[in-house]
Amino acid sequence: MVRVVTNDKTNCVGCNRCIRVCPIEGANYVAMEEGKIKVSIHDERCIACGSCIETCRHNVRDYEDDTERFINDLKNGAAISLFAAPANRVNGEDAGRLLTWLRQLGVKKIYDVSLGADICTWGHIRLIQRDRPKAVITQPCPAIVNYILRHGQSMIKYLSPVHSPMLCTAIYMKRYKNIGDSIAALSPCIAKSYEFEATGYVNYNVTLKKLYKYIRDNDIQLPSASSGFDHEESAFGRLYSMPGGLKENMEFYFGKSLRVDQAEGPQSVYEALELYSKESPDNLPTVFDVLNCAEGCNIGTGVEHTSNRFKAHAVMDKGRQAVLKHYDAEQYERLLQVYDRELRLNDFIRKYTPVSVRQHNITEQEIERGFTALNKATETQRTFDCGACGCDSCRDMAVRIVKGYNIPSNCIQKLTDEIMGVLEIATSNIQSAHLLVEDITDIKNKSHMMNDSLATLNKAINEYTKISGSITSIATHTNLIALNASIEAARAGVHGKSFAVVAEEVRTLAGKSKAVVSDSEELSTQALTAIDTINELINNVVKSYDKAHISISIINQSLNNILERIGSQTTGN
DSSP states (O other), X not given: OOOOEEEOGGGOOOOOHHHHHOSSTTSEEEEEETTEEEEEEOTTTOOOOOHHHHHOSXXXXXXXXXXXXXXXXXXXXXXXXXEEOGGGGTSSSOHHHHHHHHHHHTOOOEEEHHHHHHHHHHHHHHHHHHHOOSOEEOOSOHHHHHHHHHHOGGGGXXXXXXXXXXXXXXXXXXXISOOOSEEEEEESOSTHHHHHHHHOSOOEEEEXXXXXXXXXXXXXXXXXXXXXXXXXXXXXXXXXTSTTHHHHHHHHHHTTSSXXXXXXXXXXXXXXXXXXXXSOGXXXXXXXXXXXXTTOGGGOTTSOOOSOHHHHHHHHHHHHHHHHTTOOHHHHHHHHHHHHHHOOGGGGBOOXXXXXXXXXXXXXXXXXXXHHHTTOOSHHHHTOXXXXXXXXXXXXXHHHHHHTSOOGXXXXXXXXXXXXXXXHHHHHHHHHHHHHHHHHHHHHHHHHHHHHHHHHHHHHHHHHXXXXXXXXXXXXXXXXXXXXXXXXXXXXXXXXHXXXXXXXXXHHHHHHHHHHHHHHHHHHHHXXXXXXXXXXXXXXXXXXXXXXXXXXXXXXXXXXXXXXXXXXXXXXO
């Protein structure tokens, strides 16, 4: 299966714009890659409507066509003829100069798709007159055909069997003009690659956008001379590329006797087709003219969109007025009779092969699991329907989560609820941090008080040490006096015995005083050492507090910054 739409996920920011505009559920799917939301493409579900390419603002989505292969093959001598869509008249430089350059490059024959559009109209008119179908969906648009073959297979029975104008042109070139060359399409549509692959008549889808980019990138100057097509001018087929172009062709022949409805634009045409598939056949139009692009093929998915609807319609109207000068209803009938004689309707009939696409049928119970994954329990939560995830509703998001097309992390409401939960925790942490700061401050104050008390105690012990020294000195002198008194008492003999007893008691008291002072000095030394250790510990506690206070202040400020930033975002300031 050909792959058209490309996806450079390195540039994807997960904005979900591609999901929002895509008409097909699951054609875009979301996954978390390296912690970032990325959107990828399910190729089997993609119909190449081009909406994601147009809406992407991050250079993620693009498409592939056959422009470079076409030009390289021409340069290598390949025999290639070409047909050009009417959109070539609306987009880029002078259409005739472009055709001249292509001929110089080696293109053999060039046909106008307007001719194939006339054949396509003839096919529809004769089909309706012959088979009298109750309802027909026209199929010039390959994105519409892709949609029906992949996602709306109940409508295949309504899909017109007449080939698109491009394929009618290719068949006419090959079968009726015996052109054996490879066929290239100068095309305004990226989805034509699918049609060409399925039918096998066209070898190159050369989109106008990529071709003009090639011309610019290679500094190619188009020749000044213009050239036309290798056949006579077409009729109203040149109007096919505008909205309602086929309808206008049909009404020119049938008038208002035939009901022809139209719908175009990806935002409405697929909803219309969904309704069509469910509607009673009695209410359906005979012909439903549908196009993927809102302004038709003139401003299609494969052009640069430098034009607008008014410029495009002005060009188309010039063609319309030119045709009206040559054709009235009778002359147009004669043209169709020429086709009757020269062409075989069955040569321009297509058979459709449904494309197998895996379908997910889910139950309400499974959808409930999707809501649970989104943490949506209340009716308010389940009808939030902001669309930020790319889905139309929260229910749609729950369905896509069950089917594997989206992830809960892509839900902004879930993310907001989680952020609010984090805010509550952060607020609680800030309050706890404030209490912790207060507790540490109290510890610091008490540490300073202990330090002051220890300083007073240290001073008192030092004073006590000085007093102990004095007592020791007094005890020493007292001991000497007692010793001298004992000597004098011995000399006095019997008269000095009483005095000797007193002297001995004084000396004993002096010895005890000295011993007590010695013990006190040892205890004072131990106390001073302990005080120094406590002082050192208190200083370390204060230093640790200062570090903790700085760290807590930083954390506190960071939490406040987070709260302020989230608060401003949630309030829209």
